[in-house]
Amino acid sequence: MTLSWLNGHRATLARSGVLRQALRVELIEQSLADDQIPLPDEQQQQALLRDFWQRQTLPPEKQASWLRQRHLSEAELIAMLSRPQRWRQWCSQRWAHSQEALFLKHKNQLDQASIALLRLEDEGLARELYLQLQEGEATVQELAERYCRDQPQRQAGQWGHRPLIELPPALADMVRSSPPGKLREPVQLAAGDWVILRVERFEAASLNDPVVPPRLYQLEGDAQLEAWMEAWLNQSGN
Template sequence: MRMAKSETNNSNGKDEKSHLVAIADSNIEPTTLQIGNSAVGNGAGNQAVNGRDLVTLLKQYELLPKLQEEMIIERSIAPFDCTPKEQMECCLEFGKQRQLNSEKARKKWLQEQGMTEAQFINLATRELRIEKFKQATWSKNLENYFLQRKSELDEYVYSLIRVRDGAFAKELYLRLQTGEETFTELAKQYSEGPEAKTGGLIGPVPLSLSHPKLAQLLQTSQPGELSVPSAIEDIWVIVRVEKIIPAQFDEQMQQKLLDELFDNWLKEQLKKPSALQLIAS
């Protein structure tokens, strides 16, 4: 979202937000904000940014929630270390993604970001330490969580016709029942959504991505069964399940569930009033 997911996104915005964590952990004086190669607060002609001003700026640029999020994550992954080999691989990958192809380029980037070597290593290994935190926190109960969610994770291929007129939907349903025309023909001609381009065919998609009422229709239908017209808000739909693809507890699914549990956990942490306290001095 992730998100407090990967810090490997090669965008200025992401680097800037990540730098906030580095500032929070550095030895920079509380009344000094380091930006690029200049220090705001000490030089002639510079504007001092005290704690109160910093909080105001963070709110103004909508960075306060991001800072809060990053600090929660940093605190949670603090107990997790990387081996020297993992550390080296993470630093190499981090530099590669930012095109830091030489020691000179890397040092220049560090200077621009206002980072020390230790902060660089901390940032480069952050994604791996987040993954270690996820594994340590949720991996033991992951299969049970999968079984609880399985009905929502199964993927469906289905055909859909949607129209705004209920009476017309019933007419189309009768024409399908008699075999007068195929689902594909009627969907192409009459369906009022993007599925008209595919002859009504949609998927494979998990139920979690569908409208709750549509998901219920799909879940209670057997493959090949034609549902009677049903109203979903101001639309009438006719649905036929073509295929159900059961979710598998494979490596890809496990990562998806770990990410989901982590995101849910982080949202809960952010709701806590004591999650972040900034003292404006």
């Protein structure tokens, strides 16, 4: 598959709902080839295959049939399975020299927190539940199950240690400005969206954390990939 092939089959792929995914894969493959990012060594390849077949719960005698049905060779499967790892390697090579600039650009996407959260439509109910929490009459999780169960998109309850990027921007800013351990009085983020919040733990991203640089490279790689995709789609659509 090439970009020219994608362009020639654009309409069919779009109707099938796979154009963006196919384009993403092709752009990644092209980048890996251009910069000669190698496949993992034999031991890593076998580990990838072993883990994959275990997830598929397929015994060895059925694996060849599975591949034939999908018109794949084992080498092609290995290339697919190793693509995320090789893309991370490409991103690291591309932006390792820009660590500090990337940190300033993406820091807010890497901050993490554990929070207790209620999001309610009614101000009166929000203030009543706030008082219950203040008096220790109930827990956030109990109230979330009772009053927010039918609105899972509001992400109420005990919210484990996760990136703040997963929260709406206004709520993420509220988390950053809240002292850990303090129950915030109800705050209206938008019409019909009253928030009661307690930050259990906040962890600001730091370049001293060894997991942060790879995440920065991945974020920048994904942003670059998205820009390439939009440029190709807009150019090809003209």
